[in-house]
Amino acid sequence: MAAGSSLFANDRLKWMRDENVRPYVFVRDENRIPQPGQHHAKLDWFPHEVLYKNPLKMDEVGFADRILSLETKAFGPSGMAMPRWVFYDCAIVPGFVAGFAHRTSALPASVRNVLGVEDGDEWTPLSLFIIIPTMSRDGEWVAHNLCSVNSLLAKEDQFYGIGFLSKSFGLWYANVKTCCGMTQWTSPSVRLHSHYGDFEILTAYTPVHSYSRTLTYRVKVDVGMWPAFFTKKAEDGDFLNRYVPAGFDVDPTDEKSLISFQRRLERREGPYFLHGTETISKALTDRLTVFKKK
Ligand SMILES: CC(C)(COP(=O)(O)OP(=O)(O)OC[C@H]1O[C@@H](n2cnc3c(N)ncnc32)[C@H](O)[C@@H]1OP(=O)(O)O)[C@@H](O)C(=O)NCCC(=O)NCCS
Structure with a gap:
């Protein structure tokens, strides 16, 4: 090697x-x-x-x-x-x-x-x-x-x-330039998936899946964001320069919160994103800030 x-x-x-x-x-x-x-x-x-x-x-x-x-x-x-x-x-x-x-x-x-x-x-x-x-x-x-x-x-x-x-x-x-995927809201894997590029939420509540509390995401793959998974502090000035809080957050443990987020997505109020650095600095069950493009 x-x-x-x-x-x-x-x-x-x-x-x-x-x-x-x-x-x-x-x-x-x-x-x-x-x-x-x-x-x-x-x-x-x-x-x-x-x-x-x-x-x-x-x-x-x-x-x-x-x-x-x-x-x-x-x-x-x-x-x-x-x-x-x-x-x-x-x-x-x-x-x-x-x-x-x-x-x-x-x-x-x-x-x-x-x-x-x-x-x-x-x-x-x-x-x-x-x-x-x-x-x-x-x-x-x-x-x-x-x-x-x-x-x-x-x-x-x-x-x-x-x-x-x-x-x-x-x-x-x-x-791979663009990758979507799915996981469950309180899974540790959210921390991983949210570090490959800007992490857009496509569905927040997914009853067509065996587990409704599944989220679907998409990232435009950006290798420049990958080291932040290990440094935990992110070149995230960059993320926060490009995104602002959307004015609401999501509670991964609360079905009502997930459904309310899903309704916003279905009304095409997004696109909405999560911040990878926030996912690794909080507990898996903590509320997460939802972001919008500036
Ligand atoms: C989810 C999974 C793929 C993560 O892979 P991993 O090899 O354990 O994780 P990595 O070593 O690459 O990364 C470690 C980081 O991931 C996060 N993490 C991993 N397991 C975690 C856990 N049980 N709880 C909280 N955070 C966890 C942490 O941020 C950790 O870093 P830290 O130790 O500095 O806090 C693995 O645990 C797994 O196979 N789980 C069962 C299958 C599954 O649920 N897959 C996901 C499907 S979408």
């Missing part, structure tokens, strides 16, 4: 410098990205040699099994584990699957225990990010799945930032 990225100076991210950890791409041949990272060329976070696995090869099925085992464990508590056929029909065939993997022979015991790893497998996935292209005319992608082993590990055993960096890697590698 080449050194040189300012990101690697962060001691909490030293696992990124470990030769036993690699980003992986699990994409059928036809969906491979011709010039990875070209659109976000100024980002130097991923000099690693990328591990490529082809999901349509029978001999790679063990890697798919291990991804799904991780995913089932990570999403089990929320009741949203992905059925195996959804992984194939909705992710592998149309989309792009990526994450970080660890050389199995060098796995820490804590990870080995929570994932129930078998020694015969050379690489063990530690995280998963799935994006799928949408029908939108401007080439928007949808973030379909994000999970990491951190949600299963004690704090001291975690790979700090691996969830955030898995999504970063996928957006960077696949040259």
Whole structure:
């Protein structure tokens, strides 16, 4: 791995410098990205040699099994584990699957225990990010799945930032310019998703989803905003120069508040945005300021 990225100076991210950890791409041949990272060329976070696995090869099925085992464990508590056929029909065939993997022979015991790893497998996935292209005319992608082993590990055993960096890697590698996605209002993932670009709320209350308290978002991907996830203070002068409080806030725990926000969106009073830095400086259940463009 080449050194040189300012990101690697962060001691909490030293696992990124470990030769036993690699980003992986699990994409059928036809969906491979011709010039990875070209659109976000100024980002130097991923000099690693990328591990490529082809999901349509029978001999790679063990890697798919291990991804799904991780995913089932990570999403089990929320009741949203992905059925195996959804992984194939909705992710592998149309989309792009990526994450970080660890050389199995060098796995820490804590990870080995929570994932129930078998020694015969050379690489063990530690995280998963799935994006799928949408029908939108401007080439928007949808973030379909994000999970990491951190949600299963004690704090001291975690790979700090691996969830955030898995999504970063996928957006960077696949040259994604616009990405929408969905999550639940009090999920820790709101903190991650709101740092990839200005975070526009498309739906605040979503009864068509299995969980109505789901929000749908869109970001125009801006790698310049990504370091703020780690520094926590943001080049956010920039955000606050461009956005002002819209005059109301949202209570992630209160259905009435979410429905009222949704009604505003349906009346086309927006577009409305959340401020990434605010999401990481408050508790997951705290009220959040809603912003409008200046
Ligand atoms: C949500 C998820 C992807 C986050 O990934 P992660 O690897 O745990 O998070 P990262 O290490 O990249 O980032 C750490 C930061 O995320 C936030 N975070 C992560 N887990 C958190 C939690 N349980 N509570 C509050 N904040 C949390 C914090 O801001 C944390 O930084 P800090 O420790 O300095 O406060 C992961 O926890 C997960 O797989 N959860 C289960 C599946 C899921 O809900 N996925 C989201 C679907 S949209």
